[in-house]
Amino acid sequence: MDHTDLYINGAWVKTDTRFDVINPATEEVLASVASAELADADAALDAAEAAMAEWAARTPRQRSEVLRRAWELMTARLDHFAHLITLENGKAGTDAKGEATYAAEFFRWFAEEAVRADGMITHAPASGARIMVQHKPAGLAVLITPWNYPAAMGTRKIAPALAAGCGVIIKPASETPLTMLALMPLLEEAGVPPGLVNVLPSKRTGALVDHIMHDPRVRVVSFTGSTGVGRTLLKGAADQVLKPAMELGGNAPVVVFEDADMDTAIEGTMLAKMRNLGEACTAANRIYVHADIAEDFTARLTAAMSALKVGNGTDPSVDVGPLVNAATRDKVAEFVADAVAKGAKVECGGVVPEAKGYFYPPTVLSNVPEHADCVQDEIFGPVAAIQTFTDQEDVIHRANNTEYGLVAYVFSGDFKRGLQVCERLDYGMVGLNRGLVSDPAAPFGGTKQSGLGREGGHEGMLEFMETQYISASW
Numbered sequence: 001m002d003h004t005d006l007y008i009n010g011a012w013v014k015t016d017t018r019f020d021v022i023n024p025a026t027e028e029v030l031a032s033v034a035s036a037e038l039a040d041a042d043a044a045l046d047a048a049e050a051a052m053a054e055w056a057a058r059t060p061r062q063r064s065e066v067l068r069r070a071w072e073l074m075t076a077r078l079d080h081f082a083h084l085i086t087l088e089n090g091k092a093g094t095d096a097k098g099e100a101t102y103a104a105e106f107f108r109w110f111a112e113e114a115v116r117a118d119g120m121i122t123h124a125p126a127s128g129a130r131i132m133v134q135h136k137p138a139g140l141a142v143l144i145t146p147w148n149y150p151a152a153m154g155t156r157k158i159a160p161a162l163a164a165g166c167g168v169i170i171k172p173a174s175e176t177p178l179t180m181l182a183l184m185p186l187l188e189e190a191g192v193p194p195g196l197v198n199v200l201p202s203k204r205t206g207a208l209v210d211h212i213m214h215d216p217r218v219r220v221v222s223f224t225g226s227t228g229v230g231r232t233l234l235k236g237a238a239d240q241v242l243k244p245a246m247e248l249g250g251n252a253p254v255v256v257f258e259d260a261d262m263d264t265a266i267e268g269t270m271l272a273k274m275r276n277l278g279e280a281c282t283a284a285n286r287i288y289v290h291a292d293i294a295e296d297f298t299a300r301l302t303a304a305m306s307a308l309k310v311g312n313g314t315d316p317s318v319d320v321g322p323l324v325n326a327a328t329r330d331k332v333a334e335f336v337a338d339a340v341a342k343g344a345k346v347e348c349g350g351v352v353p354e355a356k357g358y359f360y361p362p363t364v365l366s367n368v369p370e371h372a373d374c375v376q377d378e379i380f381g382p383v384a385a386i387q388t389f390t391d392q393e394d395v396i397h398r399a400n401n402t403e404y405g406l407v408a409y410v411f412s413g414d415f416k417r418g419l420q421v422c423e424r425l426d427y428g429m430v431g432l433n434r435g436l437v438s439d440p441a442a443p444f445g446g447t448k449q450s451g452l453g454r455e456g457g458h459e460g461m462l463e464f465m466e467t468q469y470i471s472a473s474w
């Protein structure tokens with residue numbers, strides 16, 4: 001591996017302490033990576049502060065052109081990034097290429113948004129003073145990214161921060177720091193000045209992030225990961241009253257009505273379930289199928305899941321790679337064992353293979369009871385848990401009956417009915433006759449315990465900006 005050290009102020013910094021990154025398909029050590037300490041965080045903060053002063057003073061068009069170049073460069077190197085993603089995360093080649101493309105697209109989208117930081121000027125109704133509203137870069141941002149999308153969850157934060165004029169410090173997941181480190185030479189080549197983007201992998205995540213969040217120069221904390229860690233970060237952010245952007249857990253329901261087109265419903269459910277082998281906060285977690293079509297739906301979903309080839313993601317014929325680590329694989333196996341003990345039927349899969357690697361087979365469970373753990377919590381793996389319903393009001397209630405509110409999916413042949421149901425679902429995003437909502441041009445984010453703020457779309461850049469209002473007379 002070429003880039004395994006800290007990246008601070010445009011330079012590679014070695015450390016005494018290092019940690020191993022494991023290939024989930026082979027369980028072998030892939031690389032030994034530098035682990036940042038608090039002094040490294042201080043150096044990164046100094047570098048980001050200095051670089052941001054010059055970067056924020058550039059015109060929006062100048063910032064936009066650097067981001068556009070980053071998109072061009074990454075698009076030309078998708079295979080390189082996809083390979084790295086597969087090596088450290090495990091996901092299959094098609095998933096990895098999809099992620100690399102998605103990741104690059106955030107640079108293009110925010111290159112286009114950088115020149116659209118709108119404002120407003122109007123008259124105060126009573127005093128007649130001019131009300132002038134503009135958006136300014138918020139300050140330094142700390143970005144904490146997860147292992148499930150080592151590239152895309154980083155670029156979804158870096159691109160809007162840079163578009164807004166902010167400097168950043170990234171703490172990538174300890175399981176998957178290599179992709180983010182490999183992105184740094186590309187950003188240099190695109191014209192990102194030294195110090196503006198710094199990457200600090202670390203085994204001391206909690207202490208490091210807490211230290212950074214308590215530096216008064218930091219104004220934004222942006223995190224993607226579990227709700228539990230999000231709550232801890234929010235508590236830490238409160239001390240400095242940081243702007244939080246939190247993309248947290250999900251428990252996505254899929255509702256398949258009796259009037260749904262079956263091909264669309266199967267294709268959409270497969271995508272919602274198996275994109276990223278289920279290791280996504282958007283993954284279908286509870287599949288509610290109308291009783292009249294449940295038998296047919298279950299048989300067809302089982303056939304589609306059974307047809308997927310499991311193996312090392314570097315093999316181009318493989319559809320499903322390993323899960324990221326043993327703990328994730330074991331948790332998935334526990335969810336299945338719990339559901340079966342409570343009455344669920346295994347339609348396919350459900351057995352951990354003997355071979356090396358953190359593999360879990362695509363699995364379909366039918367007759368899953370509402371009190372099964374996999375209905376209450378995020379599975380984060382390739383397990384489709386099917387339940388049935390007969391009444392529309394009942395299924396809306398069950399779909400909303402969770403502390404999470406990230407994404408839901410609805411399948412119905414009646415567009416009016418589908419939209420009416422979508423509007424009654426308490427979720428930040430809903431897919432109607434689609435199993436994919438993620439799009440750099442759309443505001444990604446959830447309600448309730450699924451988080452605060454939005455990434456992508458027009459809203460994404462505003463997370464890194466402060467609104468300033470000037471009351472003027474002239």
Ligand SMILES: O=CCCC(=O)O
Nearest residue numbers: 148279280281282438
């Ligand atoms: O897992 C979280 C995000 C996935 C996505 O952006 O589609």
